Amino acid sequence: CSSLANMKNLAPPDNTKTPGLNKNLASSDGYFRDLGSELAYHSQIGVDFFLFATCYKNVATLSAISDVTGGHFHYYPYYSPAKDSNKFAMEFFRLLTQPTGWEGFFRVRVSKGFQVKEVLGNYSFKSSDLVSLPCVNADKVLTYVIEHSSTMETRPKPQLLIQVC
Numbered sequence: 001c002s003s004l005a006n007m008k009n010l011a012p013p014d015n016t017k018t019p020g021l022n023k024n025l026a027s028s029d030g031y032f033r034d035l036g037s038e039l040a041y042h043s044q045i046g047v048d049f050f051l052f053a054t055c056y057k058n059v060a061t062l063s064a065i066s067d068v069t070g071g072h073f074h075y076y077p078y079y080s081p082a083k084d085s086n087k088f089a090m091e092f093f094r095l096l097t098q099p100t101g102w103e104g105f106f107r108v109r110v111s112k113g114f115q116v117k118e119v120l121g122n123y124s125f126k127s128s129d130l131v132s133l134p135c136v137n138a139d140k141v142l143t144y145v146i147e148h149s150s151t152m153e154t155r156p157k158p159q160l161l162i163q164v165c
Helices: 002-006 031-043 064-069 081-097 150-154
Strands: 049-052 073-076 101-110 114-120 130-136 143-148 162-164
Touching: 031 064, 031 130, 049 081, 073 081, 101 114
Parallel strands: 049 073
Antiparallel strands: 101 130, 101 162, 114 143
């Protein structure tokens, strides 16, 4: 248990110094996010991570590598083969057998008076509006938050047109 905890500042956070703030939900180190960005941007590699934990693991930090590569993060806290082996077998089988596309890119364009405010999901950016997904399957979800500007209201028939490519 200690070998992973000592690597890259993955020890349990000290929540006593900041009462009311749950540091367990925040990443404590950017190493895995940076590594994931490198893998996704330069090599188009998606990382699927299976973590079998018997003690504390900094899941928020470790999962960052899967977040930016479009991969999956599977966490089995207090792993017990009797309890978790069926779940693991089903998730691993699904991962290996589902149809998967490689090197996916998404761009969303909207009509004048609107803009993409935010993109939510596990991905990385190739450019300011080009989302990169090294592996794409039916389990992937991207959410685009679109907002309108005040200039839209001055148009006679304001419409929202969305182009996804």
